[in-house]
Amino acid sequence: MTDGDSVRxxxxxxxxxxxxxxxxxxxxxxxAALILVDNMVQNGGPNHAADSCEPAELAAAARAARYFGLDDVAAFIEDVPQAASDRDDDDAEDRLSDVYFRILPDGSRYDAALAARYAAAPQDFDPTPSG
Incomplete structure (x- = not known):
């Protein structure tokens, strides 16, 4: 196994x-906070995340995005409550979905952000079993 394989x-x-x-x-x-909200958006859109996540979960996910250097993702997450079903903004869901898929067309940004953060601060993550 190469070092690259072990890091992956x-x-x-x-x-x-x-x-x-x-x-x-x-x-x-x-x-974990970032994945929670991202999964909600992927499963049911920004409206689903807005209706299913607690404000503290959304705030934690926005902080997490900034921790990983994803400021545009943090800004998106901060806007997610606009898509809540009890809001009068009928276009919020479509507008936020467009933003989401523009800034996160696939998981590669998350992969790169995790790799960069791990390289800079591996002590921020629990040790993984070698194996």
Missing amino acids: DILRDIWNRACEQGGSGVGDRHL
Whole structure:
């Protein structure tokens, strides 16, 4: 196994742990918060995230996006409450969906942000079992 392979394995393990809301490192917690809201948006759009997430969850996800250097994603998350079904802005869902798919057309930005943050501060993430 090359060093690149082992880093990819570590990043995969960190990602998988965060998907299960696991890990106690600051990086793990930020990634879990970001994944929670991103999954809501992917599953049902900004409206689903606005209606399903608590304000504290959205705020944590916005902080997490900034932690990973994704300021445009943080700004998007901060705008998600505009798409709540009890709001009068009927165009918010479409407008925010367009923004989301423009800034996050696939998972590559998250992958790159995690890799960069891990390279800069591996101590922010729980150790992964070697294996």
